[in-house]
Amino acid sequence: MNTCVTNNKFVNEWIAEMAELVNPESIVLIDGSNEQAEALRAEACKTGEMIKLNQDKLPGCYLHRTAINDVARVENRTFICTSKKEDAGNINNWMDPKECYEKLSKLYKGSYSGKTMYVIPYSMSVVGSDFAKYGIELTDSIYVVLNMLIMTRVGLNVLDALGDSGDFIKGLHARAELDEEKRYICHFPEDNTIWSVNSGYGGNVLLGKKCFALRIASYLGRKEGWMAEHMLILGIETPEGEVKYVTAAFPSACGKTNLAMLIPPEAYRNKGYKVWCVGDDIAWLRVGSDGRLWAVNPENGFFGVAPGTNEHSNPNALHTSMRDCIFTNVCHNLDDNTVWWEGLDENPPVNALNWKGEVWDYKKYDKKDKVNTSGAHPNSRFTAMAANCPCISDKFNDPAGVPVTAIVFGGRRAKTAPLVYQSTSWQNGTFVGSIMASETTAAAAGAVGVVRRDPMAMRPFVGYDMGDYWAHWLNMGKVIKNPPKIFHVNWFRTDDEGHFIWPGFGDNMRVLMWILARCEGKVDAVETPIGYVPNAEDIDIAGLDIDIETVRGLLSVDKELWLEDCKAIREFYAQVGERVPAELYTELEALEARLAK
Ligand code: OXD
Ligand code: MN
Numbered sequence: 001m002n003t004c005v006t007n008n009k010f011v012n013e014w015i016a017e018m019a020e021l022v023n024p025e026s027i028v029l030i031d032g033s034n035e036q037a038e039a040l041r042a043e044a045c046k047t048g049e050m051i052k053l054n055q056d057k058l059p060g061c062y063l064h065r066t067a068i069n070d071v072a073r074v075e076n077r078t079f080i081c082t083s084k085k086e087d088a089g090n091i092n093n094w095m096d097p098k099e100c101y102e103k104l105s106k107l108y109k110g111s112y113s114g115k116t117m118y119v120i121p122y123s124m125s126v127v128g129s130d131f132a133k134y135g136i137e138l139t140d141s142i143y144v145v146l147n148m149l150i151m152t153r154v155g156l157n158v159l160d161a162l163g164d165s166g167d168f169i170k171g172l173h174a175r176a177e178l179d180e181e182k183r184y185i186c187h188f189p190e191d192n193t194i195w196s197v198n199s200g201y202g203g204n205v206l207l208g209k210k211c212f213a214l215r216i217a218s219y220l221g222r223k224e225g226w227m228a229e230h231m232l233i234l235g236i237e238t239p240e241g242e243v244k245y246v247t248a249a250f251p252s253a254c255g256k257t258n259l260a261m262l263i264p265p266e267a268y269r270n271k272g273y274k275v276w277c278v279g280d281d282i283a284w285l286r287v288g289s290d291g292r293l294w295a296v297n298p299e300n301g302f303f304g305v306a307p308g309t310n311e312h313s314n315p316n317a318l319h320t321s322m323r324d325c326i327f328t329n330v331c332h333n334l335d336d337n338t339v340w341w342e343g344l345d346e347n348p349p350v351n352a353l354n355w356k357g358e359v360w361d362y363k364k365y366d367k368k369d370k371v372n373t374s375g376a377h378p379n380s381r382f383t384a385m386a387a388n389c390p391c392i393s394d395k396f397n398d399p400a401g402v403p404v405t406a407i408v409f410g411g412r413r414a415k416t417a418p419l420v421y422q423s424t425s426w427q428n429g430t431f432v433g434s435i436m437a438s439e440t441t442a443a444a445a446g447a448v449g450v451v452r453r454d455p456m457a458m459r460p461f462v463g464y465d466m467g468d469y470w471a472h473w474l475n476m477g478k479v480i481k482n483p484p485k486i487f488h489v490n491w492f493r494t495d496d497e498g499h500f501i502w503p504g505f506g507d508n509m510r511v512l513m514w515i516l517a518r519c520e521g522k523v524d525a526v527e528t529p530i531g532y533v534p535n536a537e538d539i540d541i542a543g544l545d546i547d548i549e550t551v552r553g554l555l556s557v558d559k560e561l562w563l564e565d566c567k568a569i570r571e572f573y574a575q576v577g578e579r580v581p582a583e584l585y586t587e588l589e590a591l592e593a594r595l596a597k
Pocket of ligand 2: 230281
C-alpha cells in the first residue's frame, strides 16, 4: 500500500508507522474539495452511517447516531501523558507515555482491517496566520471526516503551509470496538500526539477541538507565551459603528453558545446596537504589537448542544443549523424527514425515532429520566458552519484576530456570586478565574446544588498542571501592557422558590453594557470585599419586568456565604497542590480578611 500520500517526509513516515499498526485496506488523503466530501456523504448514507434529511427543508443536512454507550466526552478516560506525573498535575488523569503507547497499541492493532484510513490535514486558525497550528488526523470514520471539514480548515493548502516541517499535531483515531471499558482519549504534549480509541462521539474524536485546541494548545501556549482558553468571543457594535470585543469562559450548561450569538433587546436594536459572534467555544490569545491581547477562534464551525436551542433562546444558532449541518443523536421526524429536539418547540413529532433509532412515544417523556424517554439525547449536537451563522463577525477570518477589551468569567450559582462584579487587577482577575464554580442542576444526573470548581472553565482541558496554568496566567499579565479588564457574571441567581431572577438570554446585553462602560471609565462602581459591583441604577432595566430592589438583591454580596466558599476554595487549592502560585494565596487571604471585617 502506498503510504506516501503527501510530499512531507515526516508526515509520510508517521502515516506508514500508524498504518503498520492499524492495518487499513487503503489510505485516502482528504483534500478539502466538495467533490470528495459529496462522495463521502453518499458512501456514509449507503452504509447507514448517516441519513440524508429533507433537502428542501434542511439543505445539505444529515443525521448520525452514535453508539448508545458513546454519547459524551469521557473525563475519567481522558489522560495527559507527560514523562513526569507532576507535570500533568493532580487534577488531570495521568499515564506514563511509554505504558500508554503500549497499552493503546494493543487496542489499535489491526483495528482498521478491511477499512479505509482517512488522512485529514487541518489547520486551527486561518492557514498561514501567526496564530495557525497544523494537525493531521488519521481516522476510520467518515463521520469524523465530515465533521472535521466543518469544524476546522481542511485541505491541501494546509500541507502546502506545513511544507517540509515536522511541526504538526499527530492525531490517531480508531473506533475499534466502541468498547467503553477500553475507551481512551490520551494526550502526549511532549510528542505533539493525540491518541483516541473506542469512541465515535464528537468531543472524543474531533481531535482538533478539545484535544488539540485546548489540551495540547494550552501546553504549547505556556511554552511559547500565548494562551488557549475555553472562551467564546463576541463583538458589540455601537450605533456609531465602533466594535468592542469580549471573551467569556463558562462551564458547560451555562449558555455559552447563546451568549456568543446574543440578539440585543429591542430597544438596543432600535438604537443601532449589534452583536457579532467570533467564536462560541475556544479562544487563542496572543499579545499584539500594540500591547493589547488579541483573540482568534481557531475553529471553523460550531459543535453545539441541540436541546434547548429555539427561536427564543438562540435564533442565530437555530438558523445556522438549518443548512449544511450534521445532527448527532437528535430525534428523527419520519413524517417529513426532519429533526426535532426537546425545547425546539411545543410540537413533538408523533411519528418519530428517538436518538437511539427506536420508535418514540413523546407522551412517555419523563424529565427525571431524559436519557431513556426523550426524543433527542440531552447531549445531542449540531455541527454547523460558522460561515452560515447570521451574526458571524466580519473579523472571523481576519488572521490578526480581534483586540480584547474585557474577559468575563461566569458560573451557575444560586446565591453566592452577584449578577456581575469586576476584579481589581489582572492578578485579582486571575484569582477570580481560579475560583470559578458551578452548581449542578436538576437537569444533570447526580445531586442538585453540588458545587464543582471549574477554574477558567478549563478543569477538563488544561494539558498540564493547574497550578502552573495559573502561574502562566499571572506571567501573561506581566507582558500585556494594556490588559483587558476581568469580570465575573452569574445569570443564575434564584429566588426562594428556586426561580431564576434575571431574565438572561438577550437581556444579558444589559450587563455587557455595564462591563464596557467600566472598561471605558464611564461609570462608577461600589467597592465590596469581592471587587467592584455596579450601583443598581447603572444596570439598565428599562422594559424589563423587574424593579430596582430586585437588581439590588441580584448585586448583593452575602459575606457569610462567601466565607463558606473561601473554605471550599482553600480545599480546592490544596487539591491542586504545591504549584498553586503564592500570589493566589495572597489574594485568597486578602479576600478572607475583607469579608471578616
Ligand atoms: C463542549 C464542552 O462540547 O465544553 O464544548 O463540553
Ligand atoms: Mn466547550
